[in-house]
Amino acid sequence: MRVNLSERIAARIGANIRQRRKKELKLTLEKLAELGDYEPGYISAVERAVKRPSLSFIFQIARALDTSAESLLRGTDLDPDRATSHRKDRWHLRQQINGTLRDLESLLDEFLKVGDD
DSSP: OOOOHHHHHHHHHHHHHHIIIIIISOOOHHHHHHHHTSOHHHHHHHHTTSSOOOHHHHHHHHHHTTSOHHHHHTTSTTOHHHHHHHHHHHHHHHHHHHHHHHHHHHHHHHHHHHHHO
16 A cells, blocks of 8 residues: 555654654643644544644644644655755765766777777
8 A cells, every 4th residue: 555645744743743742741632632722533633644734733733732843744755854865865866877877878988999999
């Protein structure tokens, strides 16, 4: 079963919310629901990636968790640090491919010269 990008992002955001709520702040779903003005069932569904959170939910729950929306996006493809890392990885890969292509061109040139002799 393939998981699309938005499902992966929703799962990571949900895991980040649960991590902050349970492990760091020791909050119940009910307490977070009260602080964030959402139903406990909805928050639970977001944490389990059954529901995909809206941006307004992310910002409101981030405030209730006394953190930033950015911290809830950590580890997703929307994470600014990760996006920068992906760009660098792509640049390095392109450089390697270009180097390999130059090497292949040189080998082909040498091969063709040997064939002409």
